[in-house]
Amino acid sequence: QVQLVESGGGLVYPGGSLRLSCAASGFTLDSYSIGWFRQAPGKALEEVSCIHESGLSTDYADSVKGRFTISRDNDKNTVYLQMNSLKSEDTAVYYCAAELGGPCGGNYYPSRDFWGQGTQVTVSS
Numbered sequence: 001q002v003q004l005v006e007s008g009g010g011l012v013y014p015g016g017s018l019r020l021s022c023a024a025s026g027f028t029l030d031s032y033s034i035g036w037f038r039q040a041p042g043k044a045l046e047e048v049s050c051i052h053e054s055g056l057s058t059d060y061a062d063s064v065k066g067r068f069t070i071s072r073d074n075d076k077n078t079v080y081l082q083m084n085s086l087k088s089e090d091t092a093v094y095y096c097a098a099e100l101g102g103p104c105g106g107n108y109y110p111s112r113d114f115w116g117q118g119t120q121v122t123v124s125s
Contacts, residue, residue, distance in 0.1 A: 001025065001026050002025070002026035002027050002114065003024075003025055003026060003114070003116070004022055004023070004024055004096055004097070004098060004114050004115065004116035005022070005023050005024075005025065005116055005117070006020060006021065006022050006023075006094060006095065006096055006116040006117065006118060006119040007020070007021045007023070007119055008020040008021050008119060009094060009119030009120045009121045009122075010120075010121070010122070011122045011123075011124065012086055012121075012122070012123055013123070013124070013125055014086060014087060014088060014123055014124075014125055015085060015086065016086050016123070017082070017083060017084045017085075017086065018083050018086065018121060019080055019081070019082050019083070020036070020080065020081040020083065020094055020096075020119060020121070021078050021079075021080055022034060022036070022078060022079040022080070022081070022096030022116060023076075023077060023078045024077045024078070024098070024114075025077075027114075028074075028077060029072065029074060029077050029078070029079065029098065030053065030074040031053055031100055031101060032053055032098040032099060032100055032101075032102070032110070032113070033050060033051065033052050033053045033098070033099050033101070033102040033103065033104045033110035034050060034051050034070075034072065034079045034096055034097065034098055034099075034104075034110060035047065035048075035049070035050040035096065035097045035098075035099070035104070035109035035110045035111050036048040036049045036050065036070065036079075036081050036094060036095070036096050036097075037094070037095045037096075037097065037109070037111070038090075038092035038093065038094045038095070038121075039092055039093050039095070039118075040089075040091060040092040040093075043092075045095075046061065046063075046092075047061055047109040048060070048061050048064055048068065048081070048094070049061065049064065049068055049070040049081060049109075050070070050104035050105065050108075050109045050110055051070045051071070051072055051079060051104055052103070052104040052105075053101060053102075055071075055072050055074075057104050057105055058070050058104065058105075059104055059105035059106075059109070063089075064083075064090075067083065067084050067085045067086075068081060068082065068083050068084070069081075069082040069084075070082075079096060081094070081096075083121070086121075086123045087123060088123050088124060089123075090121060090123050091121060091122050091123050091124070092120075092121060093118040093119070093120050093121075094118060094119050094120075094121055095115055095116055095117075095118045096115075096116045097109075097110065097111035097112075097113075097114065097115045097116070098110065098111075098113050098114045098115075099111055099112040099113050100112075100113055
């Protein structure tokens with residue numbers, strides 16, 4: 001079965017850190033660019049970060065720049081989103097998405113082929 005599975009979400013205090021994982025099964029990620037998105041209650045889906053299939057290009061939303069880092073480990077068929085200095089406004093369901101050969105950056109976040117089911121991140125004291 002072809003799918004993306006996010007994990008690593010949870011409850012964390014403001015200022016804390018989490019690392020989200022986006023693992024692929026049924027296909028290999030190395031030809032896919034990956035986007036991370038989030039949706040807070042009552043708000044629209046928001047682009048967070050992306051990484052090109054080559055791993056050489058990344059992009060971040062202004063709201064997370066300097067705090068979040070995206071990376072990929074093709075040997076593990078997984079993309080990661082390291083989130084540091086978390087704020088209450090980072091609370092959302094986080095989704096990863098994959099696009100075969102898609103670009104990343106220039107206001108484009110890859111998402112056309114597969115989506116995961118999401119993982120909840122709650123930042124609260």
